[in-house]
Amino acid sequence: MAGFKETLKDAVRQLSFRTSLDSLRKKGVQQVNVLGLDRITALIEAAVHRSLKSRLVGVEREAIADATKAEFLRMLRTNEDLQRQKSEVEEQRERAEDEVDQLRRELTQQNQALQLRLEQDALGLANRYEGENAAIARKVTEVVQSLAQSGSASLSTVEQRLMELVLDVVSGERQSAEAARRTLHDREVDNLQRRIKKLNDNLVVTEQRLQLVAAQKNVDGGISSVYREVQGVAGGDGQGEKKKELMSGIFQANLKLQKKAQGGA
Amino acid sequence: MSETKETGEGQKKDHGVLYIGMDLGTSRTSVSASNGVRETVYSMVGYPKDVVSHKLLKKDVLFGKEALEKRLSLKLYKPLEKGVLKFTGDATMDAEAKANLKAATDLIGEAVRLAKPRKDELVYCVIGAPAEASVKNREAIIEAARAHVDSVMLCSEPFSVAYGLDWLEDVLVIDIGAGTTDMCRMHGTMPEEADQVMFDTAGDAVDAELSRRITETCKGAQFTIHMVKDIKERYGFVGEAAERCIVELPVDGKPTPFDLTDAIRAACSILIDPIVKGIHKLVATFDPEFQNRLKNRVLLAGGGSMVKGLDSAVEKAMKERLGSGKVIRIEEPIYGGAxxxxxxxxxxPADFWEQLK
Incomplete structure (x- = not known):
């Protein structure tokens, strides 16, 4: 019986809320009536007994009172378990939401970095061409002026011919250089796009996991590689040439194997 | 291509390409990664047997030691046998073969996860496979790995051990795994079929022999193959015993001490003869001018090389049969391949990885 009273006290304590005198004063409360825990629990017990007494008699009443107490304790425990589970799930949900936020931030940063890089490249290219053209024009002018000073040919004819000649040569050089630059640039952009795609895929997976947050306990961001780009045999390696041959051999064998597998599929 | 950024803690993080070297073995799968992570996991995969065990374990799949410990609640798979996937490549393969293939895929995924790749890094992986694995089997490993990495290549397991140590010429590598012992001679180019020897006298064969000997000599002793494996890994030796191997095994429920010294020595010694025969074959068919050099550059690798005294025992047998020999045990047998x-x-090179994306 004493144990039950203690449990009842705990229940009342849990259902109550704490507040300060200041906050009560702010709400306009000047006086409070104090009712002790012991008194409240006694009142609850008395009320239950009185209610049972008015409807039941003898042994039946005692049995029902015991059953009610047992049921009360069970419900109390269930309630505690539910509270604990709820707080755990909420904690896990918060962690998963943090991860999603972090992924979103990283995705945005990657996109911004890519955009910035593309813009910088476009601007840099335009500036370089402008400078090169000016230099070419200056050189041609210098040549034409020197020809004019010699006085042997029509100035405009010579200037036009020289201009055509030089721009033709420069245009060819420019095309080949541009093609090389584009190849390098495409690879870089391709890698960034693939990494962004991986981030996107991960974002989708993480959002799905959010639905099953109870199973998600620890979030591990991984450890970064020490390499920021693809390596290859080091230039100063004494066995460099031999290693390159071996790498080529391994690659050819794998290429053959994977092509065959794709063909089979 | 990549960028460096400052985290909240002020710690620098690099993002880019994570390389992984993987030794996909019958007993253990080991990974070494370019972020400094090195991990090994027993090549075992378990799936909850039913709804009750799933609820109890709270996981869809368990790996390695955890799977072994909870095996009574699991359908346990060892997806590799004798160094290769338990998978025929046959389109009409049965449910068991399909399950083994799934287990292998999940195992590779777990090994990659153990390497802790960042979510935005490209993962390029080289997997060491037995020298004589079939084409179908290699294709199956590639397919299983593709689910978890961005680009993958296979290479011969003993070759990778030699490459890791920069021993590319006139060296003979012996990789003693659980399912097979692979031997390969290196002569500065890609090893061909004639440069490689494979046989199945390896760790599992030692376990089976030790198990047979315990049954014969320790009357009433109760044990499992996993217990035998643990005994071998702790006490395994050949030659002179440094100490007696006293092991407690249950007899009718009561732990009882048994002296397993002779049984362990005899079981581990079954490795020596086939290894020396393999060395003999590879040396005898090598360029005569370099045979002596090859004999003196024999590398012992793999989990089986941890048997104490094996290097000296092989050396002794080589001297008897081949006149001379020098055997060196590599420093990290478990991670040598990875x-x-x-x-x-x-x-x-970057181009090669790009082409295999």
Whole structure:
């Protein structure tokens, strides 16, 4: 019986809320009536007994009172378990939401970095061409002026011919250089796009996991590689040439194997 | 291509390409990665048997030691046997073969996860496979790995061990795994079929022999093959015993001490003869001018090389049969293959990786 009273006290304590005198004063409360825990629990017990007494008699009443107490304790425990589970799930949900936020931030940063890089490249290219053209024009002018000073040919004819000649040569050089630059640039952009795609895929997976947050306990961001780009045999390696041959051999064998597998599929 | 950024803690983080070297073995799968992570996991995969065990374990799949410990609640798979996937490549394969293939895929995924790749990094992986694995089996490993990495290549396991140590010429590598012992001679070019020997006298065969001997000599002793494996890994030796191997095994429920010294020595000694025969074959068919050099550059690798005294015993047998020999045990038998595969991954040019994306 004493144990039950203690449990009842705990229940009342849990259902109550704490507040300060200041906050009560702010709400306009000047006086409070104090009712002790012991008194409240006694009142609850008395009320239950009185209610049972008015409807039941003898042994039946005692049995029902015991059953009610047992049921009360069970419900109390269930309630505690539910509270604990709820707080755990909420904690896990918060962690998963943090991860999603972090992924979103990283995705945005990657996109911004890519955009910035593309813009910088476009601007840099335009500036370089402008400078090169000016230099070419200056050189041609210098040549034409020197020809004019010699006085042997029509100035405009010579200037036009020289201009055509030089721009033709420069245009060819420019095309080949541009093609090389584009190849390098495409690879870089391709890698960034693939990494962004991986981030996107991960974002989708993480959002799905959010639905099953109870199973998600620890979030591990991984450890970064020490390499920021693809390596290859080091230039100063004494066995460099031999290693390159071996790498080529391994690659050819794998290429053959994977092509065959794709063909089979 | 990549960028460096400052985290909240002020710690620098690099993002880019994570290389992984993987030794996909019958008993253990080891990974070495370019972020400094090195991990090993028993090549075992378990799936909850029913709804009750699933609820109890709270996981869809368990790996390695955890799977072994909870095996009574699991459908346990060892997806590799004798160094290769338990998978025939046959389109009409049965449910068991399909389950083994799934287990292998999940195991590779777990090994990659153990390497802790960042979510935005490209993962390039080289996997060491037995020298004589079939084409179908290699294709199956590639397919299983593709689900978890961005680009993958296979290479011969003993070759990767030698490459990892920069021993590329006139060296003979012996990789003693659980399912098979692979031997390969290196002569500065890609090893061909004639440069490689494989046989199945390896760790599992030692376990079976030790198990047979315990049954014969320890009357009433109760044990499992996993207990035998643990005994071998702790006490395994050949030659002179440094100490008696006293092991407690239950007899009718009561732990009882048994002296397993002779049984362990005899079981581990079954490795020596086939290894020396293999060395003999590879040396005898090598360029005569370099045979002596090859005999004096024999590398012992793999989990089986941890048997105490094996290097000396092989050396002794070589002297008897081949006149001379020098055997060197590599420093890290468990990670030798993975370290070599990582080095290959690192040295592989960018173009090659790109083409295999």
């Amino acid at each position: 370290n070599g595969a990582l080095k290959i991954a690192h040295d592989m």
